[in-house]
Amino acid sequence: MGYEWFVSLRYLRAKRKQTFISVISFISIAGVTLGVAALIVVLAVMTGFHDGVRQQILGNIPHVLIQKHGEELSGYQEVIGTVKAASHVLSASPFVAKEAMLLSQRNVAAVNVKGIEAGHKVFQQKFLSIEDQDVQTLLYDDQSGIPGIIIGLDTATSLGIAVGDSVNVIPPMFTITPFGMIPKMKPFRVVGIFKQRGGFLDTYFAYVALGQAQRFFDSAEGVSGIEIEVDSFDHANLVASTLRSEFSYPYVVRSWEDLFGSFLSALKLEKLGLFIVLGIIVLVAAFNIATTLIMVVMEKHKDIAILRAMGGTSRSIMKIFILEGLIIGVMGTVLGTALGLLIAKNADPIIKALENLFGIRIFDQSVYGMDHFPSVVNSSDVLAVMAVAMTISLLATIYPAWRAAKMDPAEALRYE
Structure with a gap:
């Protein structure tokens, strides 16, 4: 020293x-x-x-979103393959989404009906389900006569329904008949109710199986977009920038910060x-x-x-x-x-x-x-x-x- x-x-x-x-x-x-x-x-x-x-703010909102400007996204499997090869990407899943009205017992609620694949991150939360069965199994059960739907607790309260009840889904689509235009409507059975996990946007979503959504919304083989999950919220912008170089116009790549960053x-x-x-x-x-x-x-x-x-x-x-x-x-x-x-x-x-x-x-x-x-x-x-x-x-x-x-x-x- x-x-x-x-x-x-x-x-x-x-x-x-x-x-x-x-x-x-x-x-x-x-x-x-x-x-x-x-x-x-x-x-x-x-x-x-x-x-x-x-x-x-985000709740179940994806970290990065890929859509096609003015049209549905077809050939999405190739896009998903390219996305999964990017660094920091954990998963990529297609979805079909459209605004709709839920009608039950003369009560109406506006939601965004989203068709998702099995394994989506929405299934990681807790649900109220029929006899405490697995919600994912119930939603993708093709043997049931009525397709399943998952809604939020606030929506269920507004409609006055519980698990097992039926609800009519009315999208902004019409069928032309000799008597005029009749709104398209289909009954779904509530197989699960999720409590608002924290995202105030979650309450406006209702979830159905991807195949059911494609058929109901006449989407054929196309999807509304691809949701991408990354290993950290902070890496979303980096992944979005990388994917923009891979997918130019008419593809639109946006991170969660592009959508809700001002909050x-x-x-x-x-x-x-x-x-x-x-x-x-x-x-x-x-x-x-x-x-x-x-x-x-x-x-x-x-x-x-x-x-x-x-x-x-x-x-x-x-x-x-x-x-x-x-x-x-x-x-x-x-x-x-x-x-x-x-x-x-x-x-x-x-x-x-x-x-x-x-x-x-x-x-x-x-x-x-x-x-x-x-x-x-x-x-x-x-x-x-x-x-x-x-x-x-x-x-x-x-x-x-x-x-x-x-x-x-x-x-x-x-x-x-």
Whole structure:
């Protein structure tokens, strides 16, 4: 260990006449700790809310959507083969969709009837089904006389129906007869009801088998489009850009951000704003570091003069005080990171404990549509906070260290 390290650590330890300076040092460490912890916790909560709201908006909306401009998409198997070869793509499935009215017991509900293949991600959620049977098996059961349909809980409530009941589906299609145009209508049996999973768009969808939808909507062998799932929401734009180079006009390739990205732009701006505002806490702690070092320089002017007289260079003197400030910054950053991660990882139980302790409601799950308090720790956010804290701490040491290095030893010892 160089003598600069030894002297820096020595100056941080309290002596009888220097207790006040040592207390200021610990306050500086505490300030950096609280600032870093607050930044990590708030960014984790904002990320959690961002993901939660994104799920609220998207629900079962695909990550990437491929359609054909002004017409149905034919030969979709070849398109699916090309799509699955792209990186980050988990699945690609065709669908047929058309707006329709559901009619039952003189009640009407508007939905988007979507024909899907078996294995679609919509089947990953929980359903109310006939005798708790597998919804996917019931939907694709060709032996039943009436085809099956899956609707949302809100739609079922509006129609006043339950699983096993029949509902008439009326698309915007008409049959010309001698008596005029008669709307096309077909009965379906409700084989499953899904509770709104979080996406407010989910309630407007009703699901049927792909083959049934093609026949009912006269789509022949064509489909409305292809839904693509990728391994992360954040990779959707990258996959969409890659596929645009493969499928030019009349194909239309859109990511979920192209469809609904404007809903989330405000959240991104809010997260950046909170990062800046809470970063000021770390900046205030850095002023404490600078104040501490200035007081140490004033207190140790005789020590500095003696070190210079013994052959210490101005660079070594500057290094002593920079190291002292960095020790405070590193200790505060490490402790703050540990505290922030501890709180962020256990945010939900901490919130519930506070609610039980004080008998108040801090996080209303019914309002936000989330079953737990959201908190998602991103390693990139943590590293950014640590880098900012260390940079601010380093900058706070420069002026006091420079003043100490420029001190004239003869002037410092003149009146001693």
